[in-house]
Amino acid sequence: MATSMNNKTQDSSANTIKKVSNRNRNANNLAAENEALKQQMKDMQEQMQEMMSRLEAIAVSAPVPTYEVAQPIHTYIPPRNKDIEVVSLSTGHLLLSTNGRSDGRVYEFTRQFEKKFIPEEDLRLIVHAMPNTSSDGHFYIKDREFVEENGLRVPYNNMLDMDKLKHILNKNIREFETTYKLASKTQQETILEMVIDRLLYGKKVDANIVVSLEKLTGKRLMDIEPIEPEKEG
Numbered sequence: 001m002a003t004s005m006n007n008k009t010q011d012s013s014a015n016t017i018k019k020v021s022n023r024n025r026n027a028n029n030l031a032a033e034n035e036a037l038k039q040q041m042k043d044m045q046e047q048m049q050e051m052m053s054r055l056e057a058i059a060v061s062a063p064v065p066t067y068e069v070a071q072p073i074h075t076y077i078p079p080r081n082k083d084i085e086v087v088s089l090s091t092g093h094l095l096l097s098t099n100g101r102s103d104g105r106v107y108e109f110t111r112q113f114e115k116k117f118i119p120e121e122d123l124r125l126i127v128h129a130m131p132n133t134s135s136d137g138h139f140y141i142k143d144r145e146f147v148e149e150n151g152l153r154v155p156y157n158n159m160l161d162m163d164k165l166k167h168i169l170n171k172n173i174r175e176f177e178t179t180y181k182l183a184s185k186t187q188q189e190t191i192l193e194m195v196i197d198r199l200l201y202g203k204k205v206d207a208n209i210v211v212s213l214e215k216l217t218g219k220r221l222m223d224i225e226p227i228e229p230e231k232e233g
Contacts, residue, residue: 083117085142087162091193094138098122100129109139112194113162124150137187158182169194173208180216192217202226 088094088109096118097104105122118126123141127134127150134141135155140162141147147156160168160183168179168191180191195213198205199221210221 082120084120084123084146086116086118086123087140087142088112088114088116088138089140089160089162089165089187089190090138091190091197096126096130096133096139098125098129104129113166120146127152137184137190155184159184160187165190169198169205169209173206173212176206176209177212177216180213188217192219195221196224199224200227 086096086107089112090109091112094109095102096107096109098106104125107116107118107122107126109116123146133139135152137155137159140159141152142161147153160179164179165187168176171179180188183191192213195205195210197203199210213219214221
């Protein structure tokens, strides 16, 4: 019995020593891991500090960006004290009004290719109040700067001016047809009226142009007979 008790006591002591040894080993391992983590944290902090120092150095040395300030666009065009030449391209009467009505300042043209000098301020009001009439070829403004400033550049690219319209009936048939087809609808009607006027008053018109216009417009121009002059007394 005594021997058995001694053996149990020895085994118990050995187990206790073994457990204590394991605890010490675990504690040492944990301490080592903690030290390793602390070192890693220290290294990371040093790296972060170095990176921040580099960024600060770059920010200090980088040039300060400059930005261009956009200037406001001024659409107002101050009126100039000048008169601008305007030519009527219509075959009949033409009235231009500063407000598009009869109670505005009215400029009257009584015949085709009649010229008038209109104050720039009034002409600007006419273009604003009568945009279709101003852009479709009823009249021609002989001032390129004014045309550009008042939004007429596009319609004026193909518009026939006084010289082109006046001499269109003297062109050969191929040139006539090319010019006619490029003209605006209003100017095509004006060309037709010019031919009709010539036929009515017995003026010479190229027969090829008359036949071509018949095909292009569907009008029976060859049937037009000249107006007989009134007999005196």
